[in-house]
Amino acid sequence: MIPFTGLERYKGNQNLIQCVLMSVLSSYANEPLHLHAEGLRGTGKTTIMRSVRDILPSITRIKGCIYNCDPGNPHCPEHRHLSTEEITAIGWEEIPMPFLEISHSAKVGTVAGSIDLARLTDISNPEAQLLPGLIPQAHRGIIFIDEINRLADTSPEITDILLDVMGNKPGHIQIEEAGLPAVEIEVQVSVWAASNPDEEPGPLEEIRRQLSDRFDLVCFMGRPDSVETVARILADNSYACRVRNTARYSKTKIPVDDSYRQQLLKWANQYQAIYMPDFLRKYIARLYIRYNLESIRAIEAIQQAALLQAVMQGREKVLVSDVNQVIPLALKHRVDSDTLLRIMKDMEGQGDGILRFKNPTNDKQQGNNSEYFQHQAAY
Ligand SMILES: [Zn+2]
Numbered sequence: 001m002i003p004f005t006g007l008e009r010y011k012g013n014q015n016l017i018q019c020v021l022m023s024v025l026s027s028y029a030n031e032p033l034h035l036h037a038e039g040l041r042g043t044g045k046t047t048i049m050r051s052v053r054d055i056l057p058s059i060t061r062i063k064g065c066i067y068n069c070d071p072g073n074p075h076c077p078e079h080r081h082l083s084t085e086e087i088t089a090i091g092w093e094e095i096p097m098p099f100l101e102i103s104h105s106a107k108v109g110t111v112a113g114s115i116d117l118a119r120l121t122d123i124s125n126p127e128a129q130l131l132p133g134l135i136p137q138a139h140r141g142i143i144f145i146d147e148i149n150r151l152a153d154t155s156p157e158i159t160d161i162l163l164d165v166m167g168n169k170p171g172h173i174q175i176e177e178a179g180l181p182a183v184e185i186e187v188q189v190s191v192w193a194a195s196n197p198d199e200e201p202g203p204l205e206e207i208r209r210q211l212s213d214r215f216d217l218v219c220f221m222g223r224p225d226s227v228e229t230v231a232r233i234l235a236d237n238s239y240a241c242r243v244r245n246t247a248r249y250s251k252t253k254i255p256v257d258d259s260y261r262q263q264l265l266k267w268a269n270q271y272q273a274i275y276m277p278d279f280l281r282k283y284i285a286r287l288y289i290r291y292n293l294e295s296i297r298a299i300e301a302i303q304q305a306a307l308l309q310a311v312m313q314g315r316e317k318v319l320v321s322d323v324n325q326v327i328p329l330a331l332k333h334r335v336d337s338d339t340l341l342r343i344m345k346d347m348e349g350q351g352d353g354i355l356r357f358k359n360p361t362n363d364k365q366q367g368n369n370s371e372y373f374q375h376q377a378a379y
Contacts, residue, residue, distance in 0.1 A: 002245065004051040004260065008236060010229040012222025013044060019219045019329065020052050022308040023190050025264055027142060028057055028097065029271045030070075032190040033304060034166050034214060036148065036204065036333070038197050039221025044233075045194040046146055055260035056097040057268075059140050063091040066132050067185070068098065068139045075139075075186045077127035098141030100134050104150065108157045111135055113185070115177045126175075127183040135165055135173055138189045148193035152208040153201040159211055166191055166214035191215075205333050213294070216301035217326070218333040270311045276303065276318045284323060291339055293331075301330040 009017065016037050026033040037045040062069040067076035071092045074080050079087065102111055113133030120129045135143055143165075145151055152159045165171040170188040193215070197203035205212035212218075224230050235241055281303065288299045305326035310318040324347045331340055 002047060002051055002236075004055045007048060007051060008044070008229065008232055010224050010226070012224055013048060015329070016045065016048050016219045016221060018309075018312075019217055020049060020192070021260075021264070021312065022217075022305060023142070023192065024052060024056060024097070025267050025271065025311070026304065026308055027140065027188075027190045028059070028264060028268045030140065030188060031304065032166075032169050032171075032188055033301075033308070034191045034216045035193070036212075036215040036218045037192075037194045037221060038203070038218060039194075040198065040223070041196050043221040043223065045221050049144055049192050049194060052142075053096075053099045055264070056099060056141075057261050057264050058094040059097050060092050060094055061140075062087055063093045067136050068095070068141070070140065076136075077130055077183070077185070098138045099144065100138045100141070101144045101146070102134060102151070102158070104147065104154070106134070106155075106158065108161065109133065111158055112161050112173050113175045115175065115180060115183070117177065120180075123180055126177065126180040130175065130183060130185075133173070133175075135161065135187055135189055136185050139187050140189075142190045142192055145191070145193045147195055148211075149195040149197070149199075149201055149204045149207055152204060152211055159208055162191060163211060163214060165189060166211075212333050213297060215333065216297070217305055217329040219329060220332065267311050270314075270316070271308070274307050274311050274316060274318070276307060280306075280318055280320065280323060283320070287327075287343065291335065291343060293334065295334060298330055298334050302326055305330060 007013075007017065019035055019037075023033040023035045035049075037049060039045050059068065060071060062071050062074060062079055065074075065076060065079060067078075069076050069079045071087055074082060074087060079090075082090075109131070111133050113136055114131045115126045116129040116131050120126060122128065145162075161173065165173060165187055170186045173185050173187050175183045175185070191214075193204075195204055201207055203212075224233060236245075284299050284302050284306075287293060287302070288296065293299065302323060306318050306322040309322040309326055310316075313322070315322075327343065327347065328340065331343065335343070
């Protein structure tokens with residue numbers, strides 16, 4: 001596997017590299033950011049997403065807890081009723097932030113969890129014999145699904161689980177067995193997915209619109225744009241290079257590059273303190289009203305991504321340009337292309353600190369909302 005630091009970077013994949021870092025940072029700060037990478041086969045979506053495993057920061061969990069209970073906020077059936085003293089007595093440990101994958105052959109029980117019926121002695125308390133699923137075990141980390149469009153088409157049950165997990169932040173998982181009370185577990189997981197909308201069964205938003213809307217950001221992988229880049233990718237994908245990389249990355253111990261991990265921890269600290277000025281929040285809210293956006297999730301995603309973007313640029317507050325930059329990522333899968341074009345046209349020229357829409361005279365609500373059209377930013 002190519003490490004994150006060894007990725008070939010070019011214009012078409014920069015957005016995805018930025019988005020995965022945003023999501024890792026957000027997951028570490030306990031606020032999932034769901035990410036969907038769309039693009040042609042072979043553009044390196046899955047390589048980028050999987051390569052993040054070697055820069056993931058550590059999380060602290062109650063010692064031995066397979067659900068990754070935060071010692072300060074235990075949620076699993078075994079630990080959620082314990083007192084601080086009891087948790088201190090068990091102790092805690094550091095583990096790498098979880099990164100787990102759901103394959104297409106996965107069953108509902110493997111993904112969500114199940115009840116160990118053979119060991120169940122008290123049917124009123126099924127949670128005592130819970131067999132953990134992949135998603136609860138990825139709590140406070142990332143779940144990755146390749147070819148999400150195919151999964152949505154062939155596994156409606158797993159899609160329903162994802163809808164629950166991604167429905168709120170934190171989400172939840174319900175484990176049900178006939179004749180037993182349902183067990184519910186909280187899960188805080190960033191769901192990452194990849195797909196090629198040009199291949200069967202087509203784009204996710206056409207297969208299961210509801211699931212498509214659950215993704216905060218959709219990143220479209222561009223094609224490499226220069227002969228040099230394509231030639232480098234060609235060389236990287238050559239047989240000789242793959243053999244060399246296998247030897248280099250799996251058989252020998254390559255020194256761990258800790259710089260990204262350190263940077264992520266620094267950003268996570270700043271993320272606690274970053275703020276969004278009121279006028280910018282109204283600016284985002286106005287998109288919802290003016291363009292009649294279907295989902296409030298869209299503008300929540302814009303807000304969250306703009307905050308993350310500002311932190312990663314080393315700023316203490318969000319700028320108009322941060323918001324404008326993430327709008328296409330949050331809206332391209334939620335509005336038709338004409339609407340997105342209109343929105344982006346309206347936004348043109350607004351990275352200069354002056355907040356205004358380009359064609360205010362076309363807006364019916366201009367009289368009531370003039371502060372949105374021209375608001376001198378404070379910085
Ligand atoms: Zn626990």
